[in-house]
Every structure is written in structure tokens, then in C-alpha cells.
Amino acid sequence: MPKKITRRDFINGVSVAAAGAAVMDPKAVWAEMAKGQPTTPGATGYYPPTRTGLRGNHEGTYDVAHALAWNGESPASYSALDEEYDLVVVGTGISGLSAAYFYQREAGQDKRILLLDNHDDFGGHAKRNEFHFEGQMLVSGGGSGNFQDPGKYSPEAKQLLTEVGLDVEVIRKGQLPRGFAAEMDAPMGMYNDAATYGKDSVVTGAWLPAWQGMGNYQELINALPLPENERKKLIGFVDGSRPLEKPLPKGDLLKTLKRMPYQTFAVEHVGLSKQTTRLFDPYVRVTHCTGTDSISIMEGIKTGLPGLAVLGDEGMAALQSSGFAFEGVDFVWAPDGNATITRQLVRRLIPSVAPGQTVEDLVTARFDYSQLDRPDHPVRLRLNSTVTRILNESDGAVSVAYVQDGKPVEVKAKHCIFAGFNGMTPHVCPQLPEEQKKNASYGVKSPLLLAHVLIRKARPFLEAGGQVNMCPNSYFALVTTGMASKIGDYETPMGPDDPLLVYLMTSPPVENNGSQSASDLYRLARHQLYATPFEEFETKIIEQLSGLFANTDFDADRDIEAITLNRWSHGYAYAYMDLWDPEFPEGQAPHELGRKPLGNISFAGSDTEARAYADGAMDAAWRAVQERVRA
Ligand SMILES: Cc1cc2nc3c(=O)[nH]c(=O)nc-3n(C[C@H](O)[C@H](O)[C@H](O)COP(=O)(O)OP(=O)(O)OC[C@H]3O[C@@H](n4cnc5c(N)ncnc54)[C@H](O)[C@@H]3O)c2cc1C
Known part of the structure; x- marks a missing residue:
């Protein structure tokens, strides 16, 4: 043990x-x-x-939120804090912090801003x-x-x-x-575990090109502990030398590529065993958060899985007709990932939190958390605070109620930007029309x-x-x-x-x-x-x-x-998927309908862009701030 x-x-x-x-x-x-x-x-x-x-x-982080979302329970009353703000931002992820930054820039450095988050640290993801x-x-x-x-x-x-x-x-x-x-051609390992194959082994090589029938793909596949017949089929699949065992349905090939699960294609049409198709799972599990049974053939191919060779020119033409292109992706990694963005935003919004200004001195800058929430600063960041209710009041103010360390309290502001999760939106904004609540919570993180x-x-x-x-x-x-x-x-x-x-x-x-x-x-x-x-x-x-x-x-x-x-538990923003979502007309997708401002409340967060990336979070913040400063 x-x-x-x-x-x-x-x-x-x-x-x-x-x-x-x-x-x-x-x-x-x-x-x-x-x-x-x-x-x-x-x-x-x-x-x-x-x-x-x-x-x-x-x-x-979630007890208060789950009591509200699952059981409809929230505090019977909140004590009013003697604090007033121009803007309250809910959520201190990239989006919430960007919203505070944009608002300060657009509305004035003297504006009083409160940021609230249910975690013990800022930054969201x-x-x-x-x-x-x-x-x-x-x-x-x-x-x-x-x-x-x-x-x-x-x-x-x-x-x-x-x-x-x-x-x-x-x-x-x-x-x-x-x-x-x-490096792109650096060797990758394929780990074959003892529980599945009887013995632990790692086959190392350039697996991503191998899935496209390039490099020493035959050698790599032949080193896998698979039955010989499966290895042959796999080689024929990745280099296109073996025709499909069962042809794809006749007619609209693009529709098939979008509507058939990749695993069905690989098992029923290519003829691989279900066990062999698990080799394709790892990247799918960290990009789509499912196995190949729940993504389309097209999504599988876009993720780098085999298929292009066996689908041939006809398949390529169908994919290209839907905008598919072979493009490299440019990744840039800071030492602490995108915490580099959130730490730099916090240091800009609350300068006394850490010394320095540049990206070079950021990574070693020690943050002093006691500076985050001080009454003498125009921007305050309050942790361990779960927002349970945001209301447009009859006097034009917005009241934001939250629970911090078990205490239900309430603050007032001229504006509020909710930069949390779409799934929480209907629960914290009871004044939203029912249809908008439904749209806001359509996508599951x-x-x-x-x-x-x-x-x-x-x-x-x-x-x-x-x-x-x-x-x-x-x-x-x-x-x-x-x-x-x-x-x-x-x-x-x-x-x-x-x-x-x-x-x-x-x-x-x-x-x-x-x-x-x-x-x-x-x-x-x-x-x-x-x-x-x-x-x-x-x-x-x-x-x-x-x-x-x-x-x-x-x-x-x-x-x-x-x-x-x-x-x-609430990870990537939901992005529409071929197998599970219709093609929504421009402007009519649930995330677009669900993010419409309500009185003095706007909605940000990557969920509101249906885009699980840092830039989606920043774009959402910019849109929400535009709504607020123009209101
Ligand atoms: C494991 C993982 C890896 C990722 N990798 C990348 C990557 O490499 N590159 C990339 O661009 N993107 C990546 N992403 C996507 C990531 O979601 C975005 O980059 C971005 O961090 C999202 O920021 P956000 O502000 O929209 O949401 P979040 O970061 O989720 O921030 C929202 C905050 O609001 C809080 N909140 C919600 N409701 C309430 C409430 N009622 N009261 C108080 N607080 C509340 C949340 O708890 C959270 O802290 C990754 C995501 C995950 C989960």
C-alpha cells in the first residue's frame, strides 16, 4: 500500500x-x-x-452555491454593509479581473470597485x-x-x-x-498499463505524426502490446492502405463526418476493437472531456486522430467545405500558466499587493494578500465570498448579496458584472426572464x-x-x-x-x-x-x-x-459539439441570448462567449464593460 x-x-x-x-x-x-x-x-x-x-x-467553495442551486436554499436575510461601489464584479478569473481593469480605464481610475470570489485565492482557473x-x-x-x-x-x-x-x-x-x-517532434510515450496488458511498458516515439501515417509509424504500432491483427488494421487505418471494412453511408459525407461518433466509425467501419480505439482517448479526454464515443468523426480528426488517409480526397474536400484547415497551433506558456495574467491584473488594480511592474519581475514577486481588501483602496478584492443574489433595486442601484465565512451580507453598487459560471446565473439573478435563464444555463461546463x-x-x-x-x-x-x-x-x-x-x-x-x-x-x-x-x-x-x-x-x-x-468540477466553458447541438443562427445561440444585460447587471466570463480560452474571458469582459459604460 x-x-x-x-x-x-x-x-x-x-x-x-x-x-x-x-x-x-x-x-x-x-x-x-x-x-x-x-x-x-x-x-x-x-x-x-x-x-x-x-x-x-x-x-x-461550493456549499453555499450548491444549497442555492440544488435546494433553492439561501439566507433569510443579509446585513447591509456600509460600503458603496461604482461596480461590483462577481468572479476573479481572467474575465472578472479584466472587467475591473477595463472599467477603471473607461470610467475613471477613481471608480470604486469590489471584486468577489468564492475561493480562497483569486484567479479562477x-x-x-x-x-x-x-x-x-x-x-x-x-x-x-x-x-x-x-x-x-x-x-x-x-x-x-x-x-x-x-x-x-x-x-x-x-x-x-x-x-x-x-519540440514538436520530441518523443511522446504511449503507456501500456499492467492492468490492461499484463505488464507495464512505454512505447516512445513521435505519436502525433504516427497517427497521420508519418515517420516510423509502423515500428511504433508494431511495438504496442496488441494482437497482430489489430496492429495490422491500425497501420492500414493511419496510412489509408486498408479500405474501410464497411463503407460510410452514401450521400452527404460532411453530414456523416459531423453526426457519426468517432468510435462508431473506428469500430464499425474501420474494424478496430473498442479496446484499440482507447489509444485515441488521451487528447480527446483533455480537450473534449469525453471519450471518442461522444465526439464526431470530424472533431476526432481535428484533434489529430487518424482518419484523413482512409477518407481520401473526398473526405478532405468535405472537411474543407466546412472550413477545416491544417494549421499549427501557437502555444505560449508562462511559468505559472495564465496565473501570469491574473496576477499581473491584480498587481495593476491594487499596486500595493506586490512590488514591480514587468513580466520579468512578476514570477518571483511575492503577493501580500493582506492588501487585497483595504478600505483605503479604490479597488478591493474579497475572497471566500459566494454571491447568492444580485438584484436591480427600484432606486436604480444594484444590491449584491453574498455569504462570507458563514455570514450573509449585502453591498450596493451602481453596476454589477457577473463573471462567474453561466450555470449559476439563473440562481443568482432571480429577476431574469425564464427564457433567458434557460438559455444562460444551456451549456454544461x-x-x-x-x-x-x-x-x-x-x-x-x-x-x-x-x-x-x-x-x-x-x-x-x-x-x-x-x-x-x-x-x-x-x-x-x-x-x-x-x-x-x-x-x-x-x-x-x-x-x-x-x-x-x-x-x-x-x-x-x-x-x-x-x-x-x-x-x-x-x-x-x-x-x-x-x-x-x-x-x-x-x-x-x-x-x-x-x-x-x-x-x-466546473472546468471549460461549454463549446457546441457536432453530435449534441443544432447549428444555431448567428446571434441566436443560447450563450448569446443568455448574456443579455438586465438593468444595471451585465454578464461576462468565458461561458458567455462559449469559448474556453483566456481571450474568450477577456472579450466577454470588454463586452460587459461596454454595456456598463454606455448604460
Ligand atoms: C484545467 C483547465 C485548463 C485550461 N487551459 C487553458 C489554456 O491552456 N489556455 C486557455 O486559454 N484557456 C484554458 N482554460 C480555459 C479557462 O477557463 C480560461 O482560460 C479562463 O481562465 C476562464 O476565465 P473566466 O474568468 O471566464 O472563468 P473562471 O476562471 O472560472 O473564473 C470565474 C470565477 O468566478 C467564481 N464564481 C462563480 N460563481 C460565483 C459566485 N456565485 N460567487 C462568487 N464567485 C463565483 C468562480 O468560482 C471562479 O473563481 C483551461 C481551463 C481549465 C479548467
């Missing part, structure tokens, strides 16, 4: 507290070390990025995970990871980044070739897990195989080295005997029973996440890493120093 890592978590927390000792009274330091971190942001030593164990949507080990600091993004195609961001999003001093090119230059940022495991030495990982390992039959779909950077005074340790952050990502695997939509699967998977205690996740992590590193001298007891598991 693998040991639990809890004790080391505590040691990790202590080393962090000790790192801050120079600026604290020694007695205060030891007091903090004795009792762990304080829970109120104003207290000395409150620093959530170093917290380990279950993070993301951590315990205490764009939060920082920070570890300290033997004098070295390692940071990573706890959720939202990279600038994806930043060249294609809207002018407003680009301008925001420039104005706050986030130079994407500086971040790009600092990026070191690790994890997803490794997909659940995700992102774990960081600090191991004492990188060697086992570097010896095991690829920088990125696909794990088709395991709980975590992808296991990679964490991303690495050299920027300002920060440099990720890179040597084989240096500590390493291992990054595990997945959405809980739920098989489609044939009558479920992706949204049904997301709801089921979310409930699985709530029902799974940290210890069970920890055991899964230890077992999976022990199997993956089976051919090295990895010893979980000795080598794992700490685990931070970011549980995103």
Missing part, C-alpha cells in the same frame, strides 16, 4: 513559511508553522498558492501553484495554462495585455523545451483534474520515455513534465537530479451508454469528482506514476515530495 503524502505536504508548507521569515517576526513565523496557514486573507502568512492537497474548486524544495521554487498554472494563438486574440485583448505589461514575446523567449512546450506532483529528482521521468505520455487506460489521460521557463530571476530547475513538477491531467472517464449527451456525461463526471476523497485521487496518482516509471528506480515513498490536485 503506497504511503500518503500528507506529512510531506506539511513539511512543504513549513518550508514556504520559513522562506518568508525575513520579513516576519520570528515568533509569528513559528506560530504559523505550528498551526498551518491562516484562513483569513488579512492575516500574516496567508498565501494560498503554496497550499497542497485538494485545490481548484476546493472544499468550502488561472491560479498559481507554487512549491519550494531545498531552496528552489517551482511554479506552475493550476488550471488555465497557455496563451493559445495569441496572434489571433481580439484587438481589445491584445491591448489589455500590452497595457498591463504582459509581453507575450518575452514570455515566449523565456520558455524552455519541456512538457507540452517540447466540463469537469477536469490537473495535478502537480513534486518529485525530488527528474531522472525517473526523463528515463521513462517521452516528455508527454499518453495513458489510454489509466485514470489520468496525460502525464507530462511540467512546463519550464527562464524569465527574470526565475529559472525552472532542469537537471536530472533537480526536483521536477510532474503534471497529470484528465477528465474522469465516463463511458457513454448510448443514450447520453456530452452534457449528461459532464454532470456524472462532476458528481464523481465531488464524491472522491483526496486520498483516493492520491492513490490513483501514486499507482499510475509507479506503473509509468516501472522501468526506472522511481520509488513513490521516497521520491514524491508533495501533491497539489486542482479539481475543476
Whole structure:
């Protein structure tokens, strides 16, 4: 039975507290070390990025919201706080913080803004995970990871980044070739686990080109522990040398590509076994948060799965007619992922929170959480506060009611921007018309897990195989080295005997029973996440890493120093899917109808753009602020 890592978590927390000792009274330091971190942001030593164990949507963030959403329960009354604001923003993710920034810029620096969030840290999905080990600091993004195609961001999003001093090119230059940022042709591992194949093994090579019948694909596929017949079929599928066992229905090929599940295509038409199709799952599970049973053939091909070769020119023409193009994706990773955006926005909005201004000094800037919510600042950021009701009052004001540490309170503002989840919108905005409530909550957010495991030495990982390992039959779909950077005074340790952050990502695997939509699967998977205690996740992590590193001298007891598991029960914004959604006319999609402003309330957040990316969050903020300043 693998040991639990809890004790080391505590040691990790202590080393962090000790790192801050120079600026604290020694007695205060030891007091903090004795009792762990304080829970109120104003207290000395409150620093959530170093917290380990279950993070993301951590315990205490959802009790109030679920009581409201599931049982319709909310406080009978709220005490009015003697605070008035020009704007209250609900949600401190990229969208909420961008909304505060845009509003200050458009309406005036003197405007009083309150930001509220139900977590113990700001950033929403764009939060920082920070570890300290033997004098070295390692940071990573706890959720939202990279600038994806930043060249294609809207002018407003680009301008925001420039104005706050986030130079994407500086971040790009600092990026070191690790994890997803490794060279495109860097070897990847395909982990074949003992539970499925009787023995642990990793087949390492250029798997992404192999799925398109390129490189040494035959050698790679022949090294997999599959029956010979399956290997032959797979080779014939990826290079197109074997015709379909059963032709696709005659007629509109594009319609078939959009309406047939990829797994049905691979099993019934290509002739692969269901077990073999699991090899295609890992990337699908972290992009669409389902298996190949719940995405279309077209979505599978767009995700990089095989199919183009066997579909031939006719298939390519059909795909191109719907705008499909082979384009590379440009990823830029900051050391702490998109927490770089949220930290820089907070530092801009509340300058006393941390020294410095540039992207170079941001990563090592220690944030002082006691500065977040001070009455003498025009912008205040209040954590651990779940908003339960937003009302347009008859006097033209908006009242925003929330529960902080069990206390129901209420503030007044001229405007409110709700930058939380669309699923919460109907519950917190009871004045919305019923049809709008239905539209707002149409899309179900997909659940995700992102774990960081600090191991004492990188060697086992570097010896095991690829920088990125696909794990088709395991709980975590992808296991990679964490991303690495050299920027300002920060440099990720890179040597084989240096500590390493291992990054595990997945959405809980739920098989489609044939009558479920992706949204049904997301709801089921979310409930699985709530029902799974940290210890069970920890055991899964230890077992999976022990199997993956089976051919090295990895010893979980000795080598794992700490685990931070970011549980995103409400993860990516819902993006419409071929199999489950009709094609909505422009302006008539549920997210567009659901985000219409109501009185002095506007709606932001990536959900309102149906776009699970940082730029979607910024664009939503810009739209909502435009609505407010023009109102
Ligand atoms: C694991 C993961 C990886 C991702 N990777 C990338 C990536 O690499 N690149 C990329 O561009 N995007 C990525 N994304 C998408 C990510 O969602 C966006 O980049 C962005 O962070 C979304 O910001 P947001 O402000 O819209 O929402 P969020 O970050 O979800 O922020 C909303 C905040 O509002 C809070 N809130 C909601 N309701 C209430 C309430 N009633 N009261 C108080 N607070 C409330 C929420 O708890 C949350 O803190 C990823 C997402 C996840 C989950």
C-alpha cells in the first residue's frame, strides 16, 4: 500500500513559511508553522498558492452555491454593509479581473470597485501553484495554462495585455523545451498499463505524426502490446492502405463526418476493437472531456486522430467545405500558466499587493494578500465570498448579496458584472426572464483534474520515455513534465537530479451508454469528482506514476515530495459539439441570448462567449464593460 503524502505536504508548507521569515517576526513565523496557514486573507502568512492537497474548486467553495442551486436554499436575510461601489464584479478569473481593469480605464481610475470570489485565492482557473524544495521554487498554472494563438486574440485583448505589461514575446523567449512546450517532434510515450496488458511498458516515439501515417509509424504500432491483427488494421487505418471494412453511408459525407461518433466509425467501419480505439482517448479526454464515443468523426480528426488517409480526397474536400484547415497551433506558456495574467491584473488594480511592474519581475514577486481588501483602496478584492443574489433595486442601484465565512451580507453598487459560471446565473439573478435563464444555463461546463506532483529528482521521468505520455487506460489521460521557463530571476530547475513538477491531467472517464449527451456525461463526471476523497485521487496518482516509471528506480515513498490536485468540477466553458447541438443562427445561440444585460447587471466570463480560452474571458469582459459604460 503506497504511503500518503500528507506529512510531506506539511513539511512543504513549513518550508514556504520559513522562506518568508525575513520579513516576519520570528515568533509569528513559528506560530504559523505550528498551526498551518491562516484562513483569513488579512492575516500574516496567508498565501494560498503554496497550499497542497485538494485545490481548484476546493472544499468550502461550493456549499453555499450548491444549497442555492440544488435546494433553492439561501439566507433569510443579509446585513447591509456600509460600503458603496461604482461596480461590483462577481468572479476573479481572467474575465472578472479584466472587467475591473477595463472599467477603471473607461470610467475613471477613481471608480470604486469590489471584486468577489468564492475561493480562497483569486484567479479562477488561472491560479498559481507554487512549491519550494531545498531552496528552489517551482511554479506552475493550476488550471488555465497557455496563451493559445495569441496572434489571433481580439484587438481589445491584445491591448489589455500590452497595457498591463504582459509581453507575450518575452514570455515566449523565456520558455524552455519541456512538457507540452517540447519540440514538436520530441518523443511522446504511449503507456501500456499492467492492468490492461499484463505488464507495464512505454512505447516512445513521435505519436502525433504516427497517427497521420508519418515517420516510423509502423515500428511504433508494431511495438504496442496488441494482437497482430489489430496492429495490422491500425497501420492500414493511419496510412489509408486498408479500405474501410464497411463503407460510410452514401450521400452527404460532411453530414456523416459531423453526426457519426468517432468510435462508431473506428469500430464499425474501420474494424478496430473498442479496446484499440482507447489509444485515441488521451487528447480527446483533455480537450473534449469525453471519450471518442461522444465526439464526431470530424472533431476526432481535428484533434489529430487518424482518419484523413482512409477518407481520401473526398473526405478532405468535405472537411474543407466546412472550413477545416491544417494549421499549427501557437502555444505560449508562462511559468505559472495564465496565473501570469491574473496576477499581473491584480498587481495593476491594487499596486500595493506586490512590488514591480514587468513580466520579468512578476514570477518571483511575492503577493501580500493582506492588501487585497483595504478600505483605503479604490479597488478591493474579497475572497471566500459566494454571491447568492444580485438584484436591480427600484432606486436604480444594484444590491449584491453574498455569504462570507458563514455570514450573509449585502453591498450596493451602481453596476454589477457577473463573471462567474453561466450555470449559476439563473440562481443568482432571480429577476431574469425564464427564457433567458434557460438559455444562460444551456451549456454544461466540463469537469477536469490537473495535478502537480513534486518529485525530488527528474531522472525517473526523463528515463521513462517521452516528455508527454499518453495513458489510454489509466485514470489520468496525460502525464507530462511540467512546463519550464527562464524569465527574470526565475529559472525552472532542469537537471536530472533537480526536483521536477510532474503534471497529470484528465477528465474522469465516463463511458457513454448510448443514450447520453456530452452534457449528461459532464454532470456524472462532476458528481464523481465531488464524491472522491483526496486520498483516493492520491492513490490513483501514486499507482499510475509507479506503473509509468516501472522501468526506472522511481520509488513513490521516497521520491514524491508533495501533491497539489486542482479539481475543476466546473472546468471549460461549454463549446457546441457536432453530435449534441443544432447549428444555431448567428446571434441566436443560447450563450448569446443568455448574456443579455438586465438593468444595471451585465454578464461576462468565458461561458458567455462559449469559448474556453483566456481571450474568450477577456472579450466577454470588454463586452460587459461596454454595456456598463454606455448604460
Ligand atoms: C484545467 C483547465 C485548463 C485550461 N487551459 C487553458 C489554456 O491552456 N489556455 C486557455 O486559454 N484557456 C484554458 N482554460 C480555459 C479557462 O477557463 C480560461 O482560460 C479562463 O481562465 C476562464 O476565465 P473566466 O474568468 O471566464 O472563468 P473562471 O476562471 O472560472 O473564473 C470565474 C470565477 O468566478 C467564481 N464564481 C462563480 N460563481 C460565483 C459566485 N456565485 N460567487 C462568487 N464567485 C463565483 C468562480 O468560482 C471562479 O473563481 C483551461 C481551463 C481549465 C479548467
